[in-house]
Amino acid sequence: MLNENMLQQLLQKLPVLRQEIKKVIVGQETVLDEVLVAMLAGGHCLLEGVPGLAKTLLVRTLAQALDLPFRRIQFTPDLMPTDIIGTEVLEEDHATGKRFFKFNKGPLFANIILADEINRTPPKTQSALLEAMQEFEVTYAGQTYPLDRPFFILATQNPIEQSGTYPLPEAQLDRFLLYIRIGYPGEQEETAILAGTTGTGKANIQPVLNATDIIQLQQLVREVAIDPELIGYVSRLVRATRPLTTTIEAVKELVRWGAGPRAGQALILTAKAFALLNGRFAVNMEDIRTMALPVLRHRVLMSFKAEAEGVQPDDVTNILLKNITRTATSIA
Incomplete structure (x- = not known):
């Protein structure tokens, strides 16, 4: 149980987290708030926007500001479920000569997952995420493997390009806590983006929250x-x-x-x-x-x-x- 002092210290980290992300992300206040809300509520979010609106950059910057393992999965038409979950490989014990199967964990075994262009992969591979999103675990060959908490999937998709895409089924859409739409920046914001991204300067993002902090904040949300x-x-x-x-x-x-x-x-x-x-x-x-x-x-x-x-x-x-x-x- 958090005492009053610990509670205030934890809550004071939220505006600091915001400021660290805004070192890189210009504008998009509503989008940033919605992503942070999804994280605090312990859910996943789907980000939709045309190319070039910093969807991937936002997720990467969030991952840098959180002291958590991060993996990016680029969804493509030839991606298989085992490419996400992992697969068993045959290994040999050199001491005894016996062979055995060992499960090699896939990129899904991280705290923050960027599922980039999720609608570019077929439904069979998309469905590999369902159990992870809902149950926070994956099953392979009859064995269940728990995922580390917190577990947060941020998926991106492009709304204008339909060729070679596979719309997400309603059952999977419902697993996303929030469906976030990213629009074009305003004129002043776009000018700031152009000025800040075409020079030599590079923002230094400092981690603000760790796994324990996020789990405590998620519990506070429910209270x-x-x-x-x-x-x-x-x-x-x-x-x-x-x-x-x-x-x-x-x-x-x-x-x-x-x-x-x-x-x-x-x-x-x-x-x-x-x-x-x-x-x-x-x-x-x-x-x-x-x-x-x-x-x-x-x-x-x-x-x-x-x-x-x-x-x-x-x-x-x-x-x-x-x-x-x-x-x-x-x-x-």
């Missing part, structure tokens, strides 16, 4: 208070995404399948993490509204009509945020 009224709001919000049970006509027309209970769990947990990241020990309404988009955008399956009209899951979520009340009788 952040949330009012039962806000839990009820999250429940109504998630249930309103389902066409069969919602009373909102736009959802009935635009959504084919709504979010499941895991979405509500994710929304509460990330709202707690966002509150803690901002130095608070209680969730407020704005925390939930802030995290609703990255939590729901990959858990709401749009109808053919919505796709034809260019309506996105974020549009539906924004409609719900305007219409779902905090209580059954009051206005949100």
Whole structure:
């Protein structure tokens, strides 16, 4: 159990972590916060953006600022599950002459995993991540191998290039705590990027948090208070995404399948993490509204009509945020 002094020292490391990452990453405040929220909540995140927006650089910089083993896996069409998990090799005991199989661990056995361009590999290989993401362990040849904690997968994908890609199945998308979209930088930010990356200067990133720190912070997140009224709001919000049970006509027309209970769990947990990241020990309404988009955008399956009209899951979520009340009788 942390005493008050240890607790304050731990929480003071969060803004320091932010500043270390911002030595390299210019702007992208929302993206950075969402990645840190996923880490604090103990989940994984999918980052989507066109090439050149520093998705890989963000993950590498985060890994440098955390005193944890880091591995990068470049997903390609010929990547096999054993290339990720590991494989057994036949070895010989030179003393006895006996042969035996030894499991050689793959790159998945690290604390931070960058799954770069995850949608470039076939579903068979993508599914090799499922057990690791959900159970924090992998099974090979009937033997289960636990993964070190904390375990954090950050996957990237390119939204504009469809040739030679394999869209992630809904079951795997649901395993990602957050679906983070990275947009173009502003004019001043882009100017700063150009100035800072075309010279001889190089940022020196110092490790801020270790494995023990992160595990303690993840436990603290679960201890952040949330009012039962806000839990009820999250429940109504998630249930309103389902066409069969919602009373909102736009959802009935635009959504084919709504979010499941895991979405509500994710929304509460990330709202707690966002509150803690901002130095608070209680969730407020704005925390939930802030995290609703990255939590729901990959858990709401749009109808053919919505796709034809260019309506996105974020549009539906924004409609719900305007219409779902905090209580059954009051206005949100």
